[in-house]
Structures are given as C-alpha cells and as structure tokens.
Amino acid sequence: MKKSESRYKKDQLFSAPKESVDAFRFDETVTEVFHDMIQRSVPGYATILPFIGLIATEYAQDNTTLYDLGCSLGAATLSMRHQVTAKACNIVAVDNSEAMVSRCIENMSKDDTSFPVSVHCKDIQQTHINNASVVVVNLVLQFIAVNERATLLKKIYDGMNPGGVLILSEKLHFDDDHHQNDENSENQIQTHLHHAFKRAQGYSNLEISQKRSALENVLIPESLDVHLSRLKKAGFSQAFVWFQCFNFSSIIAIK
Ligand SMILES: C[S@@+](CC[C@H](N)C(=O)[O-])C[C@H]1O[C@@H](n2cnc3c(N)ncnc32)[C@H](O)[C@@H]1O
Helix, strand or coil: CHHHHHHCCCCCCCCCCCCCCCCCCCCHHHHHHHHHHHHHHCCCHHHHHHHHHHHHHHHCCCCCEEEEECCCCCHHHHHHHHHCCCCCCEEEEEECCHHHHHHHHHHHHHCCCCCCEEEEECCHHHCCCCCEEEEEEECCHHHCCHHHHHHHHHHHHHCEEEEEEEEEEEEECCCCCCCCCCCCCHHHHHHHHHHHHHHHCCCCHHHHHHHHHHHCCCCCCECHHHHHHHHHHHCCCEEEEEEEECCEEEEEEEC
16 A cells, blocks of 8 residues: 555545534545545554455465455555465455545556456445455445345355455444443443544544544444354354454454
8 A cells, every 4th residue: 555655635524513424435535535544543454454464375275266345445455465375366356435446446556466456346245255265354344234244244155165264354342231321331441442542543522523423323333242153153163353452353254
C-alpha cells in the first residue's frame, strides 16, 4: 500500500455536525479516505495485515487459489502477494463496492510483484469458492446479515482444500454476567477502550458518535463464542483466536 498511501485523504467524514446521519456505505467518499479511516478506527489493523501474509504463507498449497473476500483496497491481498511462496497460486480478490474495486485494481497494477491477482466486483455471497488453500475475510462478515453468515461460511468451507486456512477478523460484542449497558460490563469497558484508541488517533467525540450512528444496524458484531461455534458447525476442525485488541479479534479456522 505504501506507494499509493499519499493518494488517500485524511478521514474527516464525520467531523462536522450532521442533522441526520445516513447509514454507512462503502461508496466513493469512504473509499477516498478508507486507508486512513481503517488504520485509525480498528485497533490492531496494522498488526493483523502482515500476519495475514505470514499465516497464508504457512497454509498456501501449490496450485491453489487464495481468496480475499471483501478486499476493499487490497491490503490483505498485497500482504499475501508479498509473502506467499507456494508455487503456481493465484489470488482472487472480491468486493461489491465499485469504488473500492477500481482503487484496488489500481493498487494491484502499481505493485511490482508478479503473483497473479484478479479483482472482481461481486457480492461475496454470490462468489464461487473453489480449490482454496487460504481464505481471508478481514472485517467483512460483520456487514453480512446475521442469518446469512452460516451459509456463507459453509460455502467457504466447502470450497476449501483439506488443510486450508480461513482467517476471519471481526469486531466483537461481549456477553457477560453484567447487563450490557452496565459500565462494568466487559462490553462497555472494551467499547470505552476502543473509543479511547480512536481519540488517541485524533478522532473527536463528535466524529466517534456520528460514525457509531452511521454503523448502527450496518455493522452487527457478535460474540467470540458465536463465531467459534458457527465455524465448528460449518465443519472446521480447528477454530481459535490468534489475535485480539480490545473489541477486535482475528480467528484462524482450519479445514
Ligand atoms: C472493513 S472493509 C474490509 C477491509 C479489508 N478486508 C482490509 O483488509 O483492508 C469491508 C469491505 O467489505 C465489503 N463488503 C461488504 N459486504 C460485502 C459483500 N456482501 N460482498 C462483497 N463485499 C462486501 C465492503 O465494500 C468493504 O470494502
């Protein structure tokens, strides 16, 4: 991403007071600032990315396809492209935002690695998965309707080769013994710390609260238990957390 970094503007989309906040969409406006937005909004994002390439390198099998589902600007694709050493592999990157896809194609063409990548503007729920040794779903499942998540994961599982890996990163919701609005509940504490991270990245309280409103009913987080049991139910023999920073986590699931 380094070469094109300067092309991305600072995220100020929620800095001015809005009379009403529209539902969040991955449109042109968000695409322009996305590189800055995700780094300053997701604690641990900058750590997860290089590790996606590292994990993919361990699991990529010769003559297979690596999928980046919900690729946005192609950050995870580039991490795999720069690290994976398996022979005769290709990467399929998919996103249903036209703006993201066109910027992703541009980013791939500026990258001088020869590892074959194809970028598709498509719904990942309609994307055929086949001969996959690595599938990355980095901060994307949270945008899929809750009742459609199991079907998507089963489809991914069915399209993977034995021994392949799914890397699934998500924002988490925490259920504990406290009422979820109780300030001592884990959910409230983790949310408080996430907002502290955003303030430390330069976001104002207004930006944090307006973005939160925009994402309400668009990004639906679930608990770690729900994710892990859904992955097991889909058939994965192993599913466990390899990374967590506050209310963001990344899971490895192995077929
Ligand atoms: C938070 S971003 C993902 C970040 C990206 N994976 C990365 O590592 O930088 C979510 C992306 O998922 C895409 N998306 C959401 N729902 C989708 C769907 N049903 N099909 C394809 N892409 C989807 C959005 O357009 C957006 O680009």
